[in-house]
Amino acid sequence: MSASTPFALLANASSLPWAEVPAWPVTEFVRATAGELTRGARLCALFGVPDGAGTRLVAVLAFDADNTLAVARSTPFSGAYPSLTVTHPQAHLFEREVLEQHGLTPMGHPWLKPVRQNNGNAPANGEFFRVDGREVHEVAVGPVHAGIIEPGHFRFQCAGEEVLHLEIALGYQHRGVEEALTGGPHLATMSQMETVAGDTTIAHATAHATLMESLAGTEAPLRAQWLRAIALELERLANHTGDMGALANDVAFLPTSSACGKIRGDFLNLTALICGNRFGRGLVRPGGCRHDLEPERAAQLLERLKTALADTEQAVAWFWDSASVRARFENVGVVFPAQAAEIGLVGPAARACGLVRDVRYDHPAGWHRFAQAPVAVWPGGDVFARARVRSLEIQRSGQYLCEQLAAPAEGDLRSELAPPAPDTLAVALVEGWRGEVCHVALTDAAGRFRRYKIIDPSFHNWTGLALALRGTAISDFPICNKSFNLSYCGFDL
Amino acid sequence: MFVIDTITHRLKRGCETMAYPKGPAPALPDRHGGALKVDASKCADGCNACIPVCPTRAIARPPGKPVALDLGRCIFCAACVEVCPTKAITQTGDHRMAVRRREDLVLGESGKEQVRLAVALDEKLRKLFGRSLRLRQVSAGGCAACEADTNVLGTIGWDLGRFGIQFVASPRHADGLLITGAVSKNMELALKKTYDAVAAPKIVIAVGACAIAGGPFIGHPQIHNGASALVPVDLFIPGCPPHPLTILDGLLRLLDRLEDKPRVASGAN
Ligand code: SF4
Ligand code: SF4
Secondary structure, eight states: OGGGOSSEEEOTTEEEEGGGSOEEOHHHHHHHHHHHHHTTOEEEEEEEEEETTEEEEEEEEEEGGGTEEEEEEEOOBOSEEEOSTTTOGGGHHHHHHHHHHHOOEEETOSOOOOSSOOOSSSOOOOOOOOOOSTTEEEEEEOSSOSSSOOOOEEEEEEETTEEEEEEEEOOTTOOOHHHHHTTOOOTTHHHHHHTSSGGGHHHHHHHHHHHHHHHTTOOOOHHHHHHHHHHHHHHHHHHHHHHHHHHHHHTTOHHHHHHHHHHHHHHHHHHHHHHSSTTOTTTEETTEESSOOOHHHHHHHHHHHHHHHHHHHHHHHHHHHOHHHHHHHTTSSOOOHHHHHHHTOOHHHHHTTTOOOOHHHHSOOGGGGTOOOOOOOOSSOSHHHHHHHHHHHHHHHHHHHHHHHHSOOOSOSBOOOOOOOSSEEEEEEEEETTEEEEEEEEEOTTSSEEEEEEEOHHHHHHHHHHHHHTTSBGGGHHHHHHHHOOOSHHHHO | OHHHHHHHHHHHHOOOSOOTTTSOOOOOOTTTOOSEEEOGGGOOTTOOTTGGGOTTOOEEOOTTSOOEEETTTOOOOOHHHHHOTTOOEEEOOOOOOOBSSGGGGEEOSTTOSSOOOOOOOOHHHHHHHSSOEEEEEEEOSSOSHHHHHHHGGGSTTTOGGGGTEEEOSOGGGOSEEEEESOOBGGGHHHHHHHHHHSOSSOEEEEEHHHHHHOGGGTTOTTBOSSGGGTSOOSEEEOSSSOOHHHHHHHHHHHTTOOSSOOOOTTTOO
């Protein structure tokens, strides 16, 4: 199918000269992109690149079934262009972001608001969508929430208990991550990539390191790829286990909640065993890894891992065995498969709608070319399904880790990188625990970053949470929210 | 049957809360490194090797002055430790790093090789908060890892509740704020309002490199380089993120709930 596309094809973790990216006038570009999306491609990234007095739009698409990515760009323009969102809603936030960053107006976009604008006080949320009627009331929550959690604003339109519409306004965590990358990489770049979303350090760091390696025309030594794959699954285990505990907590099922809270820490400590930091800071570097997992350390890790996995299995079994827990999760916060595909959901949230969508499987790079875990899918699209997918992924990641730890790659841990190729576009996707982490870099004539685009899975998935709330009782917001557990800072950048 | 299952399991596991602070503190991971120690008298003449490798520009050597490393800016990447030819900068493995004054995090000069650990609140505040401290957490422009490792203190292993410390939902119920993140411009108003909503007397705790000085994002125009830009801070807890043990140590130190007295500044231990 993709063979006949006018887009330039490239594999995950590879690059191509900027000049070889096909360029069309923007109307043609939007038409061609819409055509590919209609044929089943997925929009990984849509962003602007300033060029002379105008801006080019760049689209990165994924043909999951064909294991290939595709890229195209528009010729520079300014002003307005026909909105892609009208026919393909998965573009809606991207187009809002392009307006905010480059002032290009998507004509016909149904809900053109800022994304994370900086106005010195609070993000310019603009007007919220309002439902009129005597029975309708509005509930506003945030930015400061009740727990120890990141800031964001939620605006509910309710009729009694029932949520008719939820609008999510973010931007409060905006730190200027993308802006700071222009002209980079800088000294602080690697640390910033590790903290795009602090609970997704390994995935974002791996995506960035992979880009740097691809721009240098090489790849990290196999041992480093192996170690990155291990750290990535440890990150998934810690977060998924924490989420199971948080879901249990929100339905007042305390045995699982307290057990998982502790086991999550056990998994974080395994990452710390490798690199000293519970979140994996300092492990992944362009060209390889900074700490090794020597045989004795690996043996210790495996032993502690097995204990933690057994503990998790037990804690999670209590949860699934309890009819009252299952009843609280079933048919709550449903996202339908067609909606999920339409808005471009990724990660466990997409797999819980029955969509087989996993970068490790669809677009394998690094160690995943040699070793894969089966994709965990569950139909239903409700809180139950999202919890179920996590629970399955805990088992599969655990199994994968045990297998990989038994068969380490030998050799060097790090290689020297050549300077990045000039005027080149590189794309790296990594399946973080929330879903697809996408980094795109475009270098200038000197090999510095001319544009660097980061898409955290949360960017795709916040809309999923909003849809899940429709027709749901507002009192179920906490479990719906936990079942997605999205990143604010990863979205806000 | 899960009820019997869970009860048997619990009985088998026993109490999972750590003995600390009555017993010894749990060990930090061996590669963690703990607090840094800087002995500027060991610096080679004219050596500036550590300065350009630091991602947050935490190290300076003003002409005619000894090297000064600001642990508040530090994200503990260890690049300076690796590059220092004379071992003037070393890792101590010590989890204790919380200080009351910002300048107590600047290391290097003779007598100031290590952090000058926090002293407890004065007697009046200690009487008020010593056995019951309610905090509102404000997350403002970080990466959420500081939040995660603050949250961990509420799990059964750490059980912050046994010290009378609790995180509450409203600033109206709180005795103070625990701030994480560099304080993004977009959170400025929300942070100010939250601070104002806490009744006096109140305390502010800045957790993590971001909240102390901006962390990895230091200098970005979209942030404030830490909480001090907007509110007075009573306790600084360094790290990126600080280990839960470091956070707990800071809180207990502030409330005078620890046996060990502040380390003498002369580089002992
Ligand atoms: S350990 Fe701290 S002071 Fe040293 S280079 Fe890293 S951030 Fe800078
Ligand atoms: S100090 Fe480090 S861990 Fe904490 S919020 Fe900032 S970047 Fe994240």
